[in-house]
Amino acid sequence: MDAFKLNKRLGRGVNILGYDPIWRSKDRARMREKHFRLISNAGFNSVRIALHPFRDEAITREYKLSDGWLEVLDWAIEQSLDNELMAILDFHEFIAMGRAPLENRERFLSFWRQIGERYHDYPDEVLFELLNEPNGKLTPELWNVFLKEALSIVREGNPERIVIIGPAYWNNINLLSKLALPEEDRNIIVTVHYYEPMDFTHQGAKWAGREDKIGVDWKGTDEEKKTIIDAFNKAHSWAKEHNRPIFLGEFGVYDKAPMESRVRYLSFIARLAEDMGWSWAYWQFDSDFILYDIPNNRWIEPVLNALIPPE
Numbered sequence: 366m367d368a369f370k371l372n373k374r375l376g377r378g379v380n381i382l383g384y385d386p387i388w389r390s391k392d393r394a395r396m397r398e399k400h401f402r403l404i405s406n407a408g409f410n411s412v413r414i415a416l417h418p419f420r421d422e423a424i425t426r427e428y429k430l431s432d433g434w435l436e437v438l439d440w441a442i443e444q445s446l447d448n449e450l451m452a453i454l455d456f457h458e459f460i461a462m463g464r465a466p467l468e469n470r471e472r473f474l475s476f477w478r479q480i481g482e483r484y485h486d487y488p489d490e491v492l493f494e495l496l497n498e499p500n501g502k503l504t505p506e507l508w509n510v511f512l513k514e515a516l517s518i519v520r521e522g523n524p525e526r527i528v529i530i531g532p533a534y535w536n537n538i539n540l541l542s543k544l545a546l547p548e549e550d551r552n553i554i555v556t557v558h559y560y561e562p563m564d565f566t567h568q569g570a571k572w573a574g575r576e577d578k579i580g581v582d583w584k585g586t587d588e589e590k591k592t593i594i595d596a597f598n599k600a601h602s603w604a605k606e607h608n609r610p611i612f613l614g615e616f617g618v619y620d621k622a623p624m625e626s627r628v629r630y631l632s633f634i635a636r637l638a639e640d641m642g643w644s645w646a647y648w649q650f651d652s653d654f655i656l657y658d659i660p661n662n663r664w665i666e667p668v669l670n671a672l673i674p675p676e
Contacts, residue, residue, distance in 0.1 A: 366489045371527050372554050372610035375451055375492075376410035377635070377673060378646035379656060380615065383415030383457060387437055388423070395651060395659050401444040403657070404650070407664070408673040411451035413614060413646045414441050415497070418476060419458045419469070428475035435483065446490060453529060453646070454480060455494040455614075463501030466511065477515045485522035493519055494529035494614070498536050498558065505533040505543035513547065520550075529612060531556035536614065538596050541603045554644075555607075556614040557600050559634065561592065566630070569621030570653075583618075583626040585633060593637065601641050613638045617648035620655055624667055631671040647672055 381404075387394035404412065416438070418424050423434035438454070445452035456476060461469050477495070484491055495515050499508040512530055519528060532540035536558040546553055560566045567573040568581045583589060604611045616634050618627040631647070638645045650656050656668050 366525055366527055366552065368527055368552055368554050369610045371489065371492075372612060372644050373642070374410065375453075375554075375612060375644035375646075377408065378411035378413055378451075378453070378644065379404060379409055380413045380415055380455075380646050380649035381651070382441060383417070383649060384652040388417070388421045388434060391437065398444055400650070400657070400659070401448040401450065403664075405448040405450050407669060409450065411453065411644070411646065412445050412650075413453040413455050413494070414438070414445075415455050415457040415649075417457050419461050419472065424472055424476070428472055430476065430479050442484070442487070442491060446488070451490040451492065453492045453494050453614075454484075455497055455529075457497045459496065459498040459500060459535075462496060462499065463503050466501075466503040466507060470511065473511065474514055474518055477518050481519045481522045485526075489527065492527045492529055492554070493523070494556065495519075496531075497614075498531070499533040500535050503533065505540055508533045509543075509545040516547065516550065525552055527552050527554055529554045529556050529614070531558070531614065538600045541600060546607075546609070551608075553609065554612050555604065555609045556612045558615040559593075559596065559613060560616060561596065565622060565626070566618045568619060570619050579621050580623070581626075582623055583630045585629045590633065593634065597637055597641060611641070611643045613643050613645040615646065615648040617654040620653055628667050628671040631668060632674075635672050 382396055385395050418430060418434060421434060423431045442452050462473060495512055516528060530546065530553055532544040534540045536556055538557045564578060565581045565583045567575050569575060569579045600611055618630055635645060647656060648654050651659055655665055657664055
């Protein structure tokens with residue numbers, strides 16, 4: 366499988382299931398089968414499934430993934446494929462791995478050993494993402510060690526599966542230069558995330574220390590656009606130099622930002638990524654940064670139309 370061709374097929378995506386109670390209890394699920402159909406019918410090509418096995422207490426002391434948790438993942442993958450959506454299995458335990466990478470090393474590697482074994486017969490439309498947003502004590506240098514170990518484990522049963530890997534410091538574009546990938550392994554897509562300027566994209570977000578900072582606009586001025594273009598050009602240049610495809614795995618604007626600014630920003634980011642030949646995945650379908658209002662069974666139309674313009 367050619368990584369560039371598969372990246373093109375990833376196209377327009379959305380992050381799903383990161384904070385859905387389904388992982389603890391199927392009876393409490395917010396996302397249902399119909400939502401996969403809605404995502405596909407809206408024009409999306411892929412989903413990025415955010416996996417939190419540590420948080421969900423789905424790994425035993427012997428590092429074995431629980432049957433119930435794996436059954437939910439099976440269901441999510443099957444629903445994706447049945448609705449012609451490619452599925453990225455994203456190991457999303459960035460907080461635990463950033464705080465205590467060495468202590469969690471074996472759990473991390475064991476996760477990929479089990480995932481690699483369980484899904485090795487699945488089609489190319491299922492991709493593995495080794496770790497969302499390496500950060501903290503998982504330094505660029507240590508991350509280069511960890512990613513090679515995890516990739517080696519994956520390759521035992523999945524020699525040609527496309528694996529997604531990003532740089533340290535929260536998948537930061539500016540850290541691409543410190544990302545060391547095995548040169549001989551070309552079945553890799555490189556991911557970056559982009560939320561700049563944070564005072565705009567995370568306004569009103571308590572966890573980001575911006576609870577009282579609201580009303581920040583993004584007007585789409587030449588200066589504002591240039592900041593983003595320069596950052597994307599840096600990633601684009603790195604990708605050309607290293608002959609690697611790019612996946613913009615996360616971007617979005619928190620719900621408390623002015624809607625007109627959200628629309629301007631999201632539309633600009635999505636079209637710029639597409640112009641550069643990148644695939645992308647919006648953060649996120651449900652919960653916050655919301656794209657679809659599950660309780661009221663409705664799309665947030667301005668956000669959807671910014672991401673996928675009506676024909």
